[in-house]
Amino acid sequence: xxxxxxxxxxxxxxxxxxxxxxxxxxxxxxxxxxxxxxxxxxxxxxxxxxxxxxxxxxxxxxxxxxxxxxxxxxxxxxxxxxxxxxxxxxxxxxxxxxxxxxxxxxxxxxxxxxxxxxxxxxxxxxxxxxxxxxxxxxxxxxxxxxxxxxxxxxxxxxxxxxxxxxxxxxxxxxxxxxxxxxxxxxxxxxxxxxxxxxxxxxxxxxxxxxxxxxxxxxxxxxxxxxxxxxxxxxxxxxxxxxxxxxxxxxxxxxxxxxxxxxxxxxxxxxxxxxxxxxxxxxxxxxxxxxxxxxxxxxxxxxxxx
Numbered sequence: 346x347x348x349x350x351x352x353x354x355x356x357x358x359x360x361x362x363x364x365x366x367x368x369x370x371x372x373x374x375x376x377x378x379x380x381x382x383x384x385x386x387x388x389x390x391x392x393x394x395x396x397x398x399x400x401x402x403x404x405x406x407x408x409x410x411x412x413x414x415x416x417x418x419x420x421x422x423x424x425x426x427x428x429x430x431x432x433x434x435x436x437x438x439x440x441x442x443x444x445x446x447x448x449x450x451x452x453x454x455x456x457x458x459x460x461x462x463x464x465x466x467x468x469x470x471x472x473x474x475x476x477x478x479x480x481x482x483x484x485x486x487x488x489x490x491x492x493x494x495x496x497x498x499x500x501x502x503x504x505x506x507x508x509x510x511x512x513x514x515x516x517x518x519x520x521x522x523x524x525x526x527x528x529x530x531x532x533x534x535x536x537x538x539x540x541x542x543x544x545x546x547x548x549x550x551x552x553x554x555x556x557x558x559x560x561x562x563x564x565x566x567x568x569x570x571x572x573x574x575x576x577x578x579x580x581x582x583x584x585x586x587x588x589x590x591x592x593x594x595x596x597x598x599x600x601x602x603x604x605x606x607x608x609x610x611x612x613x614x615x616x617x618x619x620x621x622x623x624x625x626x627x628x629x630x631x632x633x634x635x636x637x638x639x640x641x642x643x644x645x646x647x648x649x650x
Contacts, residue, residue, distance in 0.1 A: 389406045389407040389429070389430065390404070390405075390406075390407065391407045391409060392405055392407060392408045392409070393408075393409050393410070394410070395408070395410065395419060395421060395422060398425060399421055399424065399425075402424045402425050402426070403426070403427060404427070405425045405427065405428055406427055406428060406429045406430065406450075407428075407429065407430040408422075408425065408428060408430065408431055408432070409432040410432065410433055410436060411432050411433070411434050411435050411436070411455075412434075412435045412436070413433075413436050414436075414437065415433065415436040415437060415438055416436075416437045416438060416439070417438060417439075417440065417442070418433070418438065418441065418442055418444075418445070420442075420444070423442075423444050423447050423448065425448070426447070426448070426449070426450070427450055428448050428450060428451060429450050429451060429452045429453065429473075430451075430452065430453045431448070431451060431453070431454050431455070432454075432455040433454070433455065433456055433459060434455045434456065434457040434458050434459065434478070435457070435458040435459070436458075436459050437459070437460060438456070438459045438460060438461065439459070439460035439461060439462070440461070440465075441456075441461065441464060441465050441468065442465070443465045443466070443467035444467075445465065445467060445468055445471070446467035446468065446470045446471065448471070449471070449472070449473065450473055451471050451473060451474050452473050452474060452475050452476065453474075453475065453476045453477075454471075454474065454476075454477055454478070455478040456477075456478065456479055456482070457478045457479060457480040457481050457482070457504070457506075458480070458481045458482075459482065460484070461479070461482055461484075461485060462482075462484045462485060462486050463485070463486045463489045463490055463493075464489075464490055464493045464494070465493070466493060468493050468494075469493045469494070469495075469496030469497060470496070471497060472497075472498065472499060473499055474497050474499055474500055475499050475500060475501045475502065476500075476501065476502040477494070477497075477500060477502070477503055477504070478504040479503070479504060479505055479508065480504050480505065480506035480507050480508065480527075480530075481506065481507045481508070482508050483507075483508060483509040485508050487505075487508070487510055487513070487514060488514040488516060491514055491516045491517055491519060491520070492516055492519070494519070494520060495516065495519025495520060495521075497522075498522055499522065500520065500522060500523060501522065501523065501524045501525065502523075502524065502525040503520065503523055503525070503526050503527070504527045505526070505527060505528055505531070506527050506528070506529045506530045506531070506550075507529070507530035507531065508530075508531060509531065509532065510528065510531040510532070510533060511531070511532045511533060511534070512533065512534070512537070513528075513533070513536060513537050513539075513540070514537075515537055515539045516539075517537060517539050517540060517543075518539035518540075518542040518543065520543060521542075521543065521544070521545065522545055523543055523545060523546055524545050524546060524547050524548065525546075525547065525548040525549075526543075526546060526548070526549050526550070527550040528549070528550060528551055528554065529550045529551065529552035529553050529554065529576070530552070530553045530554070531554055532554070532556045533551070533554050533556060533557055534556050534557065534558050535557070535558045535561045535562050535565075536551075536562050536565050536566070537565070538565055540565055540566075540569065541565050541566075541568035541569050543569065544569075544570055544571060545571060546569055546571065546572055547571055547572060547573045547574060548572075548573065548574040548576075549566070549569075549572060549574070549575055549576065550576040551575075551576060551577055551580065552576050552577070552578040552579055552580070552599075553578070553579045553580070554580050555579075555580055555581045557577075557580050559577065559580070559582055559585070559586060560586050560588075563586055563588050563589055563591075563592075564588070566592065567588060567589075567591040567592050570594060571594055572592065572594055572595060573594055573595060573596045573597065574595075574596065574597040574598075574599075575592070575595060575597070575598055575599070576599040577598075577599065577600055577603070578599050578600070578601050578602050578603070578622075579601075579602040579603065580603060581603065581604055582600065582603040582604060582605060583603075583604045583605065583606070584605075585600065585605060585608055585609060586609070587609040587611055589609065589612075589615075590609060590611045590612060590614050590615050592615065593615070593616070593617065594617060595615060595617060595618055596617050596618060596619045596620070597618075597619060597620045598618060598620070598621050598622070599622045600621070600622060600623050600626065601622045601623060601624045601625050601626070601647070601649070602624075602625040602626075603625075603626050604626065604627060605623065605626040605627070605628055606626075606627055606628055606629070606632075607628060607629075607632050608623070608628075608632075608636065612640065613639055613640055613643075613644075618644050619644065619645060620644065620645045620646075620647070621640070621644050621645070621646045621647070622646075622647040623636075623646065623647065623648065624647050624648055624649020625649055633648055
């Protein structure tokens with residue numbers, strides 16, 4: 346009786362500790378995001394229409410023309426020589442003027458939800474561009490786009506969510522400086538071998554990709570030497586191949602909202618793994634208790650229960 350009571354007490358403590366750790370991680374992420382946004386807001390004044398921006402063009406660094414009736418970029422916008430953040434998402438723009446190359450200070454561009462099919466070659470001369478969002482562009486010619494992007498030596502973050510991409514072109518290897526790549530919501534079956542040549546890639550999102558062949562994809566993923574964070578959320582995964590333990594640099598693994606009933610027994614061999622998210626999976630409680638005992642406290646586990 347006493348031993349059973351003690352065991353139940355320990356289980357409750359572990360569960361409470363797991364919840365606290367999960368909440369702290371979420372809280373820390375939100376605080377970092379809010380701090381970042383607050384910092385940017387203090388530095389840059391946000392302009393949400395071109396008319397106001399043109400009243401003091403030399404001071405404009407942040408411009409948002411989202412959900413506007415724009416079908417092309419007005420020539421007046423190219424007067425904003427110090428522009429760093431440009432958001433043209435959810436407009437009717439189908440072509441970008443080659444004059445975009447005149448905005449030499451651009452660090453961030455959001456072209457998601459537009460009607461773009463490709464980027465002009467001049468786009469490749471935006472030497473300061475670090476973040477590019479190209480999500481929800483079902484007509485995007487990815488091969489031509491990648492050719493242009495391969496000229497961007499500062500590009501670190503690329504968002505290609507929901508673009509109806511069924512296969513990545515081999516030219517993806519040209520994005521040598523990329524650190525974060527989001528391929529979520531695409532009918533991708535497997536990733537090309539060239540992806541393992543992205544030696545600077547640290548974060549990869551493959552969420553909501555139910556056609557993904559995880560077994561074959563892991564053959565490439567295990568060779569991405571600096572990959573630290575992998576998202577395989579809501580992919581319909583039933584079995585997690587044991588070969589995932591060969592990802593020696595992986596620190597954060599997200600497997601939530603899948604169909605997993607267990608995990609590889611060798612998962613504990615991933616010495617650098619710090620965080621594992623497996624909530625919303627039909628894993629029996631007996632296995633969850635086993636994972637708590639064998640993986641914690643070296644690995645923080647989000648069970649969501």
